[in-house]
């Protein structure tokens with residue numbers, strides 16, 4: 001049982017200053033309340049007389065001088081008595097009129113906290129992320145015409161507002177202002193004149209209900225079999241199914257059938273996508289299939305949208321939520337199916353704050369809720385593949401592309417033999433002669449090309465040709481990346497920006513700074529010089545700002561308004577471009593090296609996914625991979641299409657090294673502005689490592705990203721034999737060392753980043 005109830009009560013700052021609480025004499029009711037703050041545990045509060053509270057109730061309580069919202073948490077029945085006497089406890093102030101957190105949600109949050117070793121309050125904060133959602137929404141002020149003829153002398157702007165309202169219903173301020181192309185003050189002015197009046201409208205629902213009864217497309221035999229198997233899992237309890245199908249095989253159509261079946265059973269559905277901001281095509285397909293948009297949840301929502309969506313999920317009004325990883329913590333009332341699309345994607349791992357993997361935690365959520373979960377990918381993660389091989393997960397195969405589209409032909413271009421030439425007016429080129437020729441052929445055929453380079457900006461490094469000085473971030477162990485379009489140097493780790501200097505900051509030579517290596521902007525320059533007639537666009541997270549810009553660009557590509565798309569990994573994800581027939585991977589080796597245990601697996605997944613953009617419709621596709629390592633197993637697997645052989649090799653390597661999933665890893669990252677202090681803490685930790693059979697601790701070592709935002713970083717890596725859990729060991733270890741408040745300790749169970 002968790003021990004935090006006792007320790008929390010001991011350290012509770014909520015003990016009343018003095019004097020008994022009226023009415024507290026006769027065995028008062030006490031509840032534990034978990035607060036969304038990084039505290040060690042729940043705190044005890046008195047229940048106001050005559051207003052019983054139950055676990056899950058969302059309540060307002062005093063904390064020191066503040067008032068905060070928290071959730072009544074479960075008290076272990078056999079737990080020790082609280083150490084703060086009841087007459088010194090403060091009282092719960094009020095209960096919010098929102099549905100209580102279901103028991104399964106509370107158990108889930110506890111589970112995540114125990115597993116990730118984060119404080120339960122920090123995990124609760126992910127679920128109570130919109131405090132404003134606890135208050136009932138205020139009615140929306142809307143504006144409508146007031147009877148009476150307008151006076152003759154009105155400005156054009158005012159006349160536009162009146163025209164917009166002419167015979168329509170009352171409309172909210174912002175919407176009306178947008179439609180009339182005026183500022184809100186114009187509408188307010190019309191109110192003052194008595195021409196327009198405001199009325200209160202009830203808040204609009206976030207989304208209409210999806211219609212699960214609508215017919216989907218007629219499925220192929222393979223698709224129908226997979227869909228039927230998924231639908232069948234809905235009749236049972238917890239089950240994990242890996243939906244493993246080549247790109248373009250119709251995985252989305254297949255799991256839509258499972259969504260329809262879950263909706264028909266009256267359950268809510270959660271779909272997690274790695275890049276929800278780029279998922280306009282997915283949203284459009286969903287709306288077409290179900291006649292209504294799903295509720296969406298991601299970091300770019302406005303507070304108003306977040307608040308409305310949170311409530312809609314809690315009240316069960318939102319039946320399908322599609323979101324980024326944080327959507328997993330929404331307070332679903334009736335969740336009955338989770339789908340993780342592109343389940344292998346590293347975007348599901350959160351590194352900051354509570355370090356968790358949304359796919360893994362989603363499996364736990366499904367298990368606690370006793371419902372099925374579907375993991376979807378053309379390149380399942382090694383973890384999921386091993387679970388499927390062992391029979392712990394089910395696996396469904398879609399071996400063929402839909403509608404007879406063939407898989408693209410993949411060719412390796414050995415860069416040592418086919419060296420990129422210099423380009424007139426640009427300098428060093430990055431496209432090899434075979435790739436250049438393929439682009440020219442594709443253009444001539446009126447088809448589209450995608451050039452993939454997973455590097456934002458113009459050049460990853462700028463150095464002085466005179467003295468060799470390299471431009472580095474003043475706060476991080478990282479080079480500054482030139483972004484020529486924005487005219488800035490940028491640190492991709494901390495966001496630091498600087499102007500591009502005229503002279504070398506070290507030797508003061510003017511005009512000696514040179515860009516080294518390519519980014520997508522530089523590639524665009526080469527393409528413009530080689531193919532001046534082509535319509536080209538660059539797609540990277542910093543050149544495409546926000547979901548609507550991304551959607552517009554994707555629409556332009558589908559409409560064939562673009563010939564060559566130059567992009568980073570954001571172009572790799574899920575998009576369907578029927579006229580895209582050539583994919584050129586400019587540097588296939590990028591990301592292959594660097595000591596990350598998943599480097600090969602991830603490179604394979606990413607390049608497979610990029611390659612999968614080619615030839616998805618009736619036009620056959622081809623893929624050219626530029627590499628200096630054509631014999632590397634990843635390149636061989638991509639060229640031959642023999643994914644399973646590659647996976648078997650990877651599995652063997654991991655087994656031999658005892659690496660996940662054949663063993664557990666955990667990382668400790670210590671950081672401090674003071675290098676001496678963090679080294680001192682690391683020495684103390686190193687001395688305190690408990691002896692344990694089957695668990696090894698490596699480090700401390702300076703992190704590869706040794707300085708980040710001015711903090712010196714050190715890492716320990718813990719490796720535990722399969723079947724041994726690192727958490728109890730870590731608890732014992734960390735209890736033995738006092739860590740000063742200035743030193744930050746981050747615990748990362750199952751780390752994916754080793755920087």
Ligand code: ADP
Pocket residue numbers: 217218219220223245246247248249250251252253254402576
């Ligand atoms: P995946 O998710 O496996 O990459 P998609 O579900 O995106 O595949 O399907 C690829 C394309 O084929 C999409 O445009 C999709 O609408 C279409 N498609 C797949 N299955 C069918 C089907 N049974 N009927 C009609 N169109 C389909």
Ligand code: ZN
Pocket residue numbers: 473474475476478491492493494495496709
């Ligand atoms: Zn930096």
